[in-house]
Amino acid sequence: MNRDFGTAVILAGGNRKTSREHRREMCTYIVGQLQQIFSDVLIISDTPWVYENMSVRIEEDLKPNHGPMGGIYTAMKYxxxxxxxxxxxxxxIINEEYISYMLGVLSMEEADACVTLNQGWVEPFNAFYSTDLFYSLEDSMAKGENSMYNFLGKQRAIIVPEETARFYDQDLAMFKDLETFEEYGQFKRGKLSDTKGKKLWL
Incomplete structure (x- = not known):
């Protein structure tokens, strides 16, 4: 892993439809996947005690009332x-090939972020951000401007076209979030698969 790209952050906000126990279990799985790719993995949450005694750093969300922008800001801080x-x-659903693609793009082109367009909207997660954006994010939140979509439109952001992302993941499953107990149960039983057909839960 290039020394500029060694940190991965899991944002684990408290406002979820799944229980804390389920979120912790999910995080445990994701941590294991990301540790195979990144040298430093941490969890950021407004309920950090839920994730105590895990094998990664745990930090509290510094801007819990600012949505994804607040979590991304905190990720840059740490x-x-x-x-x-x-x-x-x-x-x-971690797509290592797509992560490698984004790394390659950022290595060749100087930019402050690499995000993906999905149905006309920018995906704020499964994305890379430069810590150079830290103070710009701080200023944006101070003005009450919490939209990552609007914010990135003013930055040097690489926006990957949807068709390019689908080359790596036809169904864009890597952007799928499990918001309900039913979806979580399907995931745990191995009913949801990654883009190569492998069961996610082992």
């Missing part, structure tokens, strides 16, 4: 590398 990979705790 990142030990220039770029930080950000994922939500209910997005367990």
């Amino acid at each position: 990142s030990i590398t220039k770029y930080v990979y950000v994922l939500a705790c209910d997005m367990p």
